[in-house]
Amino acid sequence: MRALGLALAFCSGFCAAQPQSDPAAEPLALLRRVYQATEKLSYTGTFVYQQGERTETSRITRIGGPVEFIERVEVLDGVRREIVRTRDAVRCYLPESRTVKVERRVGQRAFPGMLPEQVSELARHYSITRGEPARIAGYDCAAVVLTPKDDLRYGYKLWADAGSGMLLKARTFDRRGETVEQFTFVQFSIGSVPRERARPRHPVQTWRIDETAVVPANLTGAGWSVQADLPGFRKVAEVTRRLGEARSVGQVVYSDGMAAVSVFIEPMSGRDDVLRPGPSSLGAFQIYTRAVANHVVTVVGEAPAASVQRIASRVEYRQPQGQ
């Protein structure tokens, strides 16, 4: 015991001599740089997305700064898909079905960034450590590992270019350490390109346009009680929106800063599709469907199935007072 104490004393003295005494400080600083780089850099590149048996290559372009920007990603394998994001809208082009899905945000900051204090808060539910450096797409990368402190969330290993802070590889893993999904850049270059390169070139005049305005809402006032009941998951959005062609749904989103879970609530009537209650999964997303008070509750999350189910099981409806 005494020997251990001595060893600890020695070790702490040794560590204190180092420029950074908090072991989480350095990986947290790296993480902050990643968030800043994602928001500020202009770049082009090609990345591979892997999930289960699925492997897809996509081309990505970003031009602009934190406020005015255009981002475009085009999937190069399989069914043609292209997504373009600007400050206040996301457009998803599906040439095969000649459809463009447009989502606009109304009365809210379109895509809130990650604030520095939120990055520190991640350390409450993840142990954040430094990983082995690696070379990815020709860049020397530093790595940071977020290991969850409970079974309610996945873990993440992130590799960022040591120079720019740009995230070049991201792996999500479950509690057994198995990969849930992975993004890896195979080619990447920083710097602006002509804006034309980020503009989609589809003849959308003849396409069907599914346009959705996302509007802040008060579902609690309407009688719905949704409780995340998962440590660290906070409500980040409560909106109404259209889903697909016609359905109007309520959406409440919970997030712990790395993962998010959405609760969708829609009236049972008017749905033409079959209701299949229970857990399902699609790609890296876990889904849980329930019928509550003549409504369909669909919970979708990038979190383990048990967490998604737990949120789904807490959704309740009570007739609001005075109605």
Place this chain on the structure above:
Amino acid sequence: MKSKISALIDSELPRAEAGPVLDALRADEEARDGWRRYHLIGDLMRDERMLSSGFSARVAERIEREPSVLSPAPMARPAARAPAWTFALAASLAVAFVGGSTFLMLRPEAEPPVPMAQKAPPQEAVAQVAPPDKADDYLLAHQGYSPRNNLQGIAPYVRTVSGESRGPAR
């Protein structure tokens, strides 16, 4: 252990004690044998109807082909009953095989007279269902709020729209 298995079948075993017994049933062939025998005894005592030979193979084949349709047990009550059902069926089948006689002829096209419940072995997670129709709409609506966008920009959006490898739309 045998008395506990018997108590479990009769729903008289306290919940706290059920876990180890179910574990034993999964791991131990002798325990499973006891389980079947107790059910067989129970079935005979209650004079329950037996099923035709080959019934289990046909049921198993249908289970393979059919998507799960029943909702899973509510969370508050973990799958304590479903295993009993599973094994009860197994016990009935064992009788059918042992007896080798045909009591009840099932037409091949007839629906199996048992409700679809759980494909998964006892105590495993509740049965998966097929994802909702138009699930991509949910994923796309969700992705806008994913913190991954702050970390990776637009790249994570590739997860939200079906590729070919996801199989046909259901």
